[in-house]
Amino acid sequence: MEYNGSHSTNSLSIESLMRPSSVAIIGVSTKSGTAGQVVLNNLVTGGYDGDIFLVGRSGGEIDGRPILSTIDELPLGVELAILVLPSAAVLDTVKACVQRRVKAAVCFASGFAEMGTAGRELQQHISDVARDGNLTLLGPNTVGYFNYVDAFYVMMVQLVLPPKLDPSAGPAIAVVAQSGGVGTHVAASLRSRGVPLSYMMTTGNEAQLSLAELIEFFAEDKHTGAVIVYAEQIRSATSFLTAVEHARRNGKGVVLLHPGRSQLSQEAAKSHTGALAGNHAAMQLITEYAGVVTVDSLEEAIDVGQLLLRYPEAPSGGLGLVTASGAICGLLQDYVEPLELDLPPLGEDQILALKEHLPDFLPPRNPLDLGTLFTYQPELIELGVRHVLADPKIGSLIISLAMPGPEASVNWLEHYLRGSGDSQKPAIFVMQNEDVPLAPAFVELAQQHGAVVMRSPERAVRALARFTRFGRSQKAVSPASLAAESRLPHFRLGQGPISEWRGKEVLSRLGVRVPDGALATGVDEALVIANRVGYPVVLKAQEATLAHKSEVGGVLLNIKDNSELCRAWSRIQDNVHRALPGLNLDGVLVETMNDHGLELVVGASRDSQWGPIIMVGLGGVWVEALGDVKLLPPGLPASAIVERLQTLKASKLLNGFRGSRPVDLQEVARVVSLVGRVMQERPEILEIDINPLVVYSEGQGAAALDALFICEDPASTPTQDVSQ
Template sequence: MKTINFEQEIKSLLPLFQPESLAIIGASENPFKPSGQPLVSLINAGFKGKIYPVNPKHTTLCNLPCYPALIDVPGSVDLAIIAVPAKYTLDQLQQCADKGVKGVIIFTSGFAEVGPEGAKIQMEITELAQKTGMRVCGPNCMGIFSSRNALMANFSVTELPEQVLVPDFLGFISQSGGFGAAIYQMIKEKGYGFSHFVSTGNEADVDFSQYMGFMARDNYTRVIGGYLEGVKDGQKFINATDMALQNNKPILLIKAGRYPAAAKAAASHTGALVGSDKVYSAVFKQKGIIRIESLEEYQIVLSILASNKCPKGKRIAILATSGGSGVALTDKCSFYGLEVAPLQAETRAKLDNVLPAFASSANPVDITSAILTQPGLLEQCAEIVINDPGIDMLITAYWALHGDRTNLEQMVRVSKKTDKPIFNIVWGPEEAALQALHFLNDNLIPAAKEVDFAIRSLAVLADYSEFKTARSNKNNEDYSIQAPPSAKKMAGEILNNLKPGAKLTEYEAKQVLRAYGISTTREVLTKTTEKAVQAAKEIGYPVVMKIMSPDILHKTEAGGVLLNIATDQEVVESFNKIIENARKYNQDALVQGVLVQEMLSGGTEIIVGAGKDPVFGSTIIAGLGGIFVEVLEDVALRVAPVSNLDAREMLEELKGKKIFEGVRGKEPVDKNALVEIIQKVSRLVEDFPQIAELDINPLLLFPKGAVAVDALIVLQ
């Protein structure tokens, strides 16, 4: 789907969020029923639009005229809520279409979530929506809340919040009604204002990605949040994330389903290594989506964003009232990837001037319990440290005292003078700590009792800032590697003439790779011992010999690979042995011949591969290759297309990345060549989407250049 079409889709959602008139089909005035809550809540909240209850059993509801059917409503209706039993829903939806309603919210359950019959009716809902252009939220949803016009078109958000510290802040989308409502309540109590809240339900028409795109374009949404189980269309999701990036809006998602059942075995290593959650994680990394691991973390990340002070880097300073707590915080910061950076000499000198002699001005700064006897010491030290140009953020840790706001007020003053985040870890008796946290929160000063949640939150936001900075450099976002027409023609002559599900031999796969400018070993496919001897002489001893059969993909297991063949006689013996082993392994295998190949020494074994995800399409992996890919699974994953920066970040993620720099006397390898090959593989699978799996394993990486030693391609 092209972005321009997606733009049109999200513009069509406007009636769901900003209707000027709203009908409630199956309306009630009982505030405890889903059909009654919206009517009561809309009136109480002062909805800025016309409200039309529809129910043949009533003539008035909540002092409003009630109409027997939607067709009887005078004038146009922008949005309709359907709150009738499932068996009547489709008929009412058709009446909405006949009336020209632009948006519909279906509360009713009993569709795809209950079985095949319900799924069939849901499909009819989808078809009607697509046919008419009417946008449908649900079915089986809790509806939509929009704060700007007091739109209470739901049965979970029943009243406007009493206190909003940060208005027009968070747009939240949930694929779980109940869980989403709980998150809404929790965040609302913090005083962070919602622009919109959406319960998506079964997504018969409008899906998670479209709501996300709408909020990315919405002027009254600063942060996009959500509870996500899965998306239907990966390209729509990526389009929405790109829109959010363009508009400088962080996306915070709780993604469920991290540990699904193992995928069935695939023909290639790549296929076996790529699981659904790994692909989502890759997309999140590529698009700067912040994955939230808990509700506690959600609140803390939001508190930092609400203060409008996101850390611009990972250098953190620690200000603690004891040496032990400072060391413990240092360990936690290091664990989550933050750098406890040394303070500049000038900073330390200023600290030494105000600290007692037994304190420490090194980072972590130990200000000791002197804050109890030296009024203003905490404020003085915090201000000195946060102004250090080598520090991106500060975390302070101190005890809350009953009824004493001295330290809290000091930290409020310091925070208001800086654009760097200052996070307060507040310990103490339960009641005193809670009072302190409420006071700081009400002043939009990030604070918590939980060290892990706090430090991880700072770390993920620092990552987000670095992500944005890296992508502000257009050279990093280079997708420019293109295959010349001749390359597409050469590869197409092989790939486009094969049946679906075909498996290419190493020899065929390497022809495709060479067409795309990826160097391979010198080799000759032979069908007789005489040709094999001739090929070996031309290539030069020693050589490798391999069975070539589309029915024997893992050649080593079949005894189909022999190494270090050094003489003509060994070539003859090896040829016959390989054919014999292949017949024993699979007597029905189609044998194309024996590949005689140059034997390379040295080099670092790498795997570069591609797989196919049902949601996001082609995926690219890179990591340590050879047999180690099966044992260590040290690979990084991205979704095509892969930019120059994506490829470089993949290499940085590998646990074994130090190997690239050279170990035990080896020279550093050519990482630029590897980055280029990753991008070429990405381009190849984009140009030929019928490729389901591709392996280059091993790819030998040298100080200059890289050579594909073995390869496999499997078509969908």
């Protein structure tokens, strides 16, 4: 017979996972406490009222429900199969489910990709069978999921089941994680704050169903207002970013926590889900500029997720602080600076408005300290919050107060709510004494009005700093800030590393200044070039694989006349041949000596998954010694590039230091932008390195003193680029 379910499905039916009209639990036993019985109890206790079929080799019954001995006895078209089986039985079970036209399955078993090559191959085989059979597969190595909307809970551990979502609570957060432990932790933490949840999905190894498909589902789900993602690997950058864009178009933000900054973290992820390490810096950069709020900790994921649900528009202004403690004022001012957040002074209008209500010993400023006066005049909370939020330089606000008695806490919250009113600027009410439970009436009032309440001022500052950084990055790449540009002039490149002289020819064609000079293949030719460009000159040995010329004596500086050049020509040949016997030079680059300036580096590399990444920072030998660089996506406007340059540790050198003039940041930004465009338009280029780019005083431009291009075969398949 064929089961007539109530839902139509397609080849990837997430709906059949979330709200199936029929369920088969495969691998059950009559033995008490087994995984199959736990899954059954969770379904029944949650109130699931669809048809449930049980399958187990030993037969029998559980609570009056018969246990079928084979999958072949299932009716055709069951919507969801829950597999409580060891890994060795999964492949045959998936094949049998396909034969019975099961629409979706969830697999708890571990022992696949996380076990190495053999496990990865088995997992891929299972995925292929499921996909070819139009079976949507969640897992393996998942612990299950919660659908709070319908109170449908698929978990292999016995739970105190969470309540069903109250639709009147408004939009809720969906949590999707490649780790069951992280997913349940984030969900439980949000629930303890009274934040509504729509779904909590754990995807495990993602043999088929991935983060991207689930984000696509949440983007269209009417109950979901924001998504928190924990990913140990993003398997398809393009699919992930497409899903994020879909969610953002529908007004739903995405928060991403992705471990892997350290080698140890990458190894841990690999052993957990078989996730292969990617370029964490590239991932973080591209996802953030594409509209994902990337965070570095579980605390930030929870805090920023709560903010994003309540305030879909991220701030770009500074932080306003209202408190009753001078110590909190001092502490938070220490916190904001390393977080690249500021506490801007209040404008004159706000100062005058607050002066009418504050005594002389409480000056109207940011941070605003209300002292103890507000305990007798709680309306000062309302006034302070309203006027600080009204300042156009303020993008977000924290009010941080020590916890009073239950009645007073509710009164203070009421004044805060009146003060914040209809403002769309993110605001957090911090009720300190975080180890002391809040009064039930306070919690109820906060939930009723969607107030973001936290217990730690430090966490609140970190969350708003992260949220503000995201808002600023989005503002920098808004359509209004980007102008259309004509395509770059064509130039030819070979394969592999390209010699400096050829790289400089490309840069010159693109409009980047390089020192006057040319390649010489003999000493007579070198003399002609030197006399044309004028002494003093520099000689540089040229060969595509000779990346560090100075280390082998391949660079000779400040050559002043013809006779010195002849001696230098012989010396440079001897140096290179002594260090690298058998290396055949293209020739020697003869260039005019360049004027002194500030040495920067501008580089780019193409990540196989995330596309081109641009780097700019202090150059010359300092790039390796200090690592003072910033990573940027291609396509940023000049203003955003200059802003990022100002966050370098060496930014004082850019702006005039000890009598020097400010350098030409606009020209640096132009070169950075140009390198980004080259990487976008020429996918065969894998790396560009301009080091140093010597930048001169404001209005005087910059010059590339060295250049390296590395290319793949232009006829080969272009490297994936998701940055555009």
